[in-house]
Amino acid sequence: MQRAAPQEFDRVLSSMCTRPHPAARKAAERFFATNPGDPATYQAVAALEEDALSYLGEITGLSAPHGYVTSGGTEANIQAIRAARNHARDGDPNVVAPESIHFSFQKAADVLDVELRIVPVDDGYRANVAAVREAVDDHTVLVAGVAGTTEFGRVDPIPELTAVAHDAGALMHVDAAWGGFILPFTDHEWSFAHAPVDSMTIDPHKYGQAVVPAGGLLFRDKSVVDSLAVDTPYLESASQASLTGTRSGAGVASAAAAMRELWPDGYRDVYERQQANADWLYDELRARGYDAVEPELPLVAASVPDGQFESLRDLGWRISRTASGELRIVCMPHVSRESLRAFLSDLDDLRSG
Numbered sequence: 001m002q003r004a005a006p007q008e009f010d011r012v013l014s015s016m017c018t019r020p021h022p023a024a025r026k027a028a029e030r031f032f033a034t035n036p037g038d039p040a041t042y043q044a045v046a047a048l049e050e051d052a053l054s055y056l057g058e059i060t061g062l063s064a065p066h067g068y069v070t071s072g073g074t075e076a077n078i079q080a081i082r083a084a085r086n087h088a089r090d091g092d093p094n095v096v097a098p099e100s101i102h103f104s105f106q107k108a109a110d111v112l113d114v115e116l117r118i119v120p121v122d123d124g125y126r127a128n129v130a131a132v133r134e135a136v137d138d139h140t141v142l143v144a145g146v147a148g149t150t151e152f153g154r155v156d157p158i159p160e161l162t163a164v165a166h167d168a169g170a171l172m173h174v175d176a177a178w179g180g181f182i183l184p185f186t187d188h189e190w191s192f193a194h195a196p197v198d199s200m201t202i203d204p205h206k207y208g209q210a211v212v213p214a215g216g217l218l219f220r221d222k223s224v225v226d227s228l229a230v231d232t233p234y235l236e237s238a239s240q241a242s243l244t245g246t247r248s249g250a251g252v253a254s255a256a257a258a259m260r261e262l263w264p265d266g267y268r269d270v271y272e273r274q275q276a277n278a279d280w281l282y283d284e285l286r287a288r289g290y291d292a293v294e295p296e297l298p299l300v301a302a303s304v305p306d307g308q309f310e311s312l313r314d315l316g317w318r319i320s321r322t323a324s325g326e327l328r329i330v331c332m333p334h335v336s337r338e339s340l341r342a343f344l345s346d347l348d349d350l351r352s353g
């Protein structure tokens, strides 16, 4: 029987998954068969989830965080919208978000039957605050901004968006699914410490180097997360706020282990190395005459002709394109300078061939 090779990351350049930290891998193995959704039975993993939550709070500037370890950014975003909708108890709810938002928002709007109002971004790929202000109304339950966009690694003006949300009587959500473990080491204003943000997505299974699945959802106010809870009559714990029932103990334990190991110095080192890689790659691509988007975070987008893109994929490079067609290279922790050099060397061969 043909068996699939284990995941090899050497040529993976456009994914937001990465090689888990060894401590995360080890912790995951120990908790494979546990369920944090039943904390009264699986008490050890429930305690680790508390640890994970306090690390996430520390990273995002929230001293008493409410929330839980989700299956990923999609569940976190769905739940943030659900919480805002339930909290508002409005008849005809809408959510306002920039067009740079991740496609999980479309799923959320569909599942929750909430109107999603998408507004344009500015020339720098950031949410246009004036357009957001135009779009909100009395039925807006949530305004969302992205801190580290999926396509261009941009950070929306979170303090300004938060002011617009609160003026409209809505809650403010920040999607830092990808950027959350990078932004603490930058000057960006993105966190609970920079603005009275109400909820945030931050995923340990992306830049946090935990195993999949481990997302993160945080709330400032307990009453908002409580609006997600349903009664669990036959369990020893009284209620459950998560979307899924049984959850991955491996994901939770690995998230706690990765953050214990890496916060803050390990994450800072990775950020510095990968930002340098992204800046270097940007310069190299520009030197070859490609139009590229300056990397604000470790993510480079560049216009590469379709033929070259396809040939690179045929050579085994795992790369993808933005909606507008740019090649995107996400400098995740596993992406080495050596691998980027090999990539450019293949690109050079294609150009001269």
Ligand code: 0PR
Pocket (backbone or CB within 6 Å): 014, 015, 016, 017, 071, 072, 073, 074, 075, 077, 102, 104, 146, 148, 149, 150, 175, 176, 177, 178, 203, 215
């Ligand atoms: N929010 C943002 C800003 C994201 O970039 C993503 C995922 C999500 C939410 C959703 O997170 P989950 O996928 O954990 O639910 N962005 C990645 C992307 O679309 C997802 C991904 C990851 C795609 C690994 C491919 C891949 O190999 O690029």
